[in-house]
Amino acid sequence: MPSDAPLADAVDAFLADPGTTFTVPGHKRAPGIADQLLMLDLPLVSGADDSRLGGDVLGKAERLAAQLWGADLCRFSVAGSTHGNQSLALAAARPGDRVAVARTLHKSMFGGLVLAGLEPVWVRPQVDPETGLATQVPAGAVAAAIRDHPDLRAVFLVEPSYVGMLSDLEAIAAVVHEAAVPLIVDQAWGAHLGFHPALPAHAIARGADAMVTSTHKTLTAFTQGSVVLARAGLLDLARVEESFELLHTTSPSAAILASTDRARQLIEDRGRQLLEQAIALVADARARLRRIDGLHVSEASDPVKLVLGLAGTGADGFRVEADLLADGLRLEMADRDTLVPIVTLADTPATVTRLVEALERSIGLRRGAARPLAASSVWSLQPVAAISPREAFFAPRERVPAGRAVGRVAAETAAPYPPGIPALAPGELITEEILVALQREAAAGTRVAYCSDPTLETLLVVADRPV
Numbered sequence: 020m021p022s023d024a025p026l027a028d029a030v031d032a033f034l035a036d037p038g039t040t041f042t043v044p045g046h047k048r049a050p051g052i053a054d055q056l057l058m059l060d061l062p063l064v065s066g067a068d069d070s071r072l073g074g075d076v077l078g079k080a081e082r083l084a085a086q087l088w089g090a091d092l093c094r095f096s097v098a099g100s101t102h103g104n105q106s107l108a109l110a111a112a113r114p115g116d117r118v119a120v121a122r123t124l125h126k127s128m129f130g131g132l133v134l135a136g137l138e139p140v141w142v143r144p145q146v147d148p149e150t151g152l153a154t155q156v157p158a159g160a161v162a163a164a165i166r167d168h169p170d171l172r173a174v175f176l177v178e179p180s181y182v183g184m185l186s187d188l189e190a191i192a193a194v195v196h197e198a199a200v201p202l203i204v205d206q207a208w209g210a211h212l213g214f215h216p217a218l219p220a221h222a223i224a225r226g227a228d229a230m231v232t233s234t235h236k237t238l239t240a241f242t243q244g245s246v247v248l249a250r251a252g253l254l255d256l257a258r259v260e261e262s263f264e265l266l267h268t269t270s271p272s273a274a275i276l277a278s279t280d281r282a283r284q285l286i287e288d289r290g291r292q293l294l295e296q297a298i299a300l301v302a303d304a305r306a307r308l309r310r311i312d313g314l315h316v317s318e319a320s321d322p323v324k325l326v327l328g329l330a331g332t333g334a335d336g337f338r339v340e341a342d343l344l345a346d347g348l349r350l351e352m353a354d355r356d357t358l359v360p361i362v363t364l365a366d367t368p369a370t371v372t373r374l375v376e377a378l379e380r381s382i383g384l385r386r387g388a389a390r391p392l393a394a395s396s397v398w399s400l401q402p403v404a405a406i407s408p409r410e411a412f413f414a415p416r417e418r419v420p421a422g423r424a425v426g427r428v429a430a431e432t433a434a435p436y437p438p439g440i441p442a443l444a445p446g447e448l449i450t451e452e453i454l455v456a457l458q459r460e461a462a463a464g465t466r467v468a469y470c471s472d473p474t475l476e477t478l479l480v481v482a483d484r485p486v
Contacts, residue, residue: 024284026080029067030277034059042066043270059274067273080280081246087287088213089223090248092256094263097275100207101127102266103231103247107203108135109262110254112172114409119164119174121156122402122440125205126469128175129432129444132408134266140164140171141402144180144440150315150328151356151392152182153440158190165198177205178222179212181352181439182317182359183324185219192226201228201253207245209321210282211237211364214290217298217322228253234279237323237363238286241278286364293364298322300371301362307375311382313389327358327378333387342381348374354436354466356392400456402441403448406481411445415482418472421458424449427480432469435460441469449478 037048042065046053053060061067068074077095085093096102108131112118120128120139132139142160144153156176165171174195179185188204195202204222206212210232213221222230229249234240249259285293301323305316313331317324329336340353352359360374405428406414416430426449433443435457442457443449457467458475467473 022284022287023083024080024277024280025083026067026076026273026280027277027284029074029076030061030273033061033066033273037061037066040065061273063271063273063276067277077276080276080283084246084279084283085248087283088221088246088248091251092247092249092259094247094260095276095279096245096247096263097243097268097271098245098266099127099235099243100125100205100231100233100245101130102263103245104128104205105131105134106247106259106262106266107229107231107249108132108137108175109265110259111135111175111201111203112137116172117168117170119161119168119171121176123153123156123177123180124175124441125177125207126432128205129408133412133445134409136407136409138407139404140168142174142176144184144186146440150317150326152184152317152326152328153180154184155186155320156191158187158194161191162194165194165200169198171198171200173201173203175203175205177207179206179209179219179319179321179324181208182326182357183208183319183321185320188222188225188227196226196253199253202226203228204230206230207233208236208324210234211286211290211294211297211323212321214286215294215298218294219320223248223250229259234282237361238282239278239363239365240282241272241275244275244279244282246279290364294323297362297364297366300366300368301325304362304371304375308378311379313386314382323362325360325362327360328356329358329382330356330392331389332382332385333389334382334385338385339378339381342384343374343377346373346377348377355464357436400442400453402444403450404446405448406446408444408446411481416479417482418477418479421454421476421478424478424480425451425454427478430479430481431471433457433475433478434468436466436468439468443470449480454478 046057068076081093104127114136117138117140119142122141122143142164144156147154192202204227206222212218231247233245235242235244308316315328317326336353336355351361429443429447429449432441434441461467461475
């Protein structure tokens with residue numbers, strides 16, 4: 020018998036018989052105005068629930084999710100894990116406080132640092148020299164950050180990383196909790212973790228005090244569906260609620276919220292069975308793809324993650340992506356050296372076989388001389404903080420030629436992919452070493468993300484603030 024899905028059931032009931040509405044949205048699902056897309060749109064207030072939210076259908080759904088993930092609090096978001104990351108930044112500390120942050124952070128956490136006025140103490144991940152991918156954040160690096168900055172108020176990690184790598188969270192949690200500070204994890208790419216014995220446990224089960232996870236990425240919610248989960252103790256749950264509501268829309272889409280409720284129901288009822296197939300499909304795909312000469316198939320910590328390195332084949336990832344698009348196949352991410360096709364519990368043997376065969380054809384067609392990884396010289400560069408991310412965000416800025424940027428304070432981020440680690444972040448000093456390394460990578464074909472001029476011929480800097 021399926022588990023309850025109180026919010027999703029309420030949405031289904033409304034869509035089946037909405038009656039005559041005198042509420043928003045303005046299209047009112049009216050014949051001749053609302054098309055097939057708009058017919059799925061409804062509000063939470065005076066839609067899935069009454070005008071006072073008296074049915075508590077969202078609250079019931081959130082409590083079921085909290086129980087499933089072993090948390091004391093769960094909130095459903097319609098603004099992706101960006102909303103959750105920024106809410107937890109507001110909840111964990113106050114302006115001027117120091118927090119340890121993994122350098123693999125998503126750009127939304129930069130936003131959280133700006134909103135909360137937090138001072139980051141960066142913790143760098145290890146990098147695999149063979150693939151150029153960030154691997155794990157060592158527990159020793161977190162311990163060193165706490166030792167060097169005993170006033171730290173929280174530790175923020177990204178687990179798993181975008182390419183499916185996981186750190187030893189149990190060891191990190193022990194170090195962090197000994198210092199009596201909360202461990203907060205951006206688990207946007209790991210909503211499926213913990214629901215099959217072959218998968219790593221999720222972050223809450225491994226000792227995190229809070230985590231954010233995108234139910235739309237590796238589960239089955241609508242795009243933008245996400246949840247925030249937290250445990251009582253080192254975090255003030257009332258503060259988490261307050262921060263969540265501060266950044267949340269007062270007009271959430273009941274359809275997106277309900278899709279998270281349905282995704283929770285599906286993973287609870289059938290997750291093990293569906294993930295069994297996904298794990299087997301990826302294992303088979305990895306085995307077949309390893310037969311392609313020169314193709315590197317990453318051994319991600321997450322057995323459902325498929326990450327491919329093309330440097331050894333000589334093929335250009337952008338051209339391979341174009342070939343796949345022509346075949347009707349879309350990849351989550353592609354750059355010159357790396358491809359990331361996302362496989363989930365929705366895939367079948369037919370879909371994955373089609374992907375593998377298309378990759379075999381395209382790499383065979385695009386093959387060339389093996390090349391070294393483009394991104395390499397930025398791995399060991401150490402950032403030099405000059406002002407806080409918040410100060411850099413609000414400061415006047417100007418665009419200057421690269422030659423005049425050395426000695427200035429960056430007003431934007433530059434992150435080579437791979438490994439996806441920011442080499443430069445807002446508020447940091449632009450040194451000659453960092454600038455030369457970034458320009459070298461851009462010239463070699465590395466995608467440099469988040470900066471407004473990816474050629475790095477110009478940079479945005481804090482105005483009139485030479486250092």
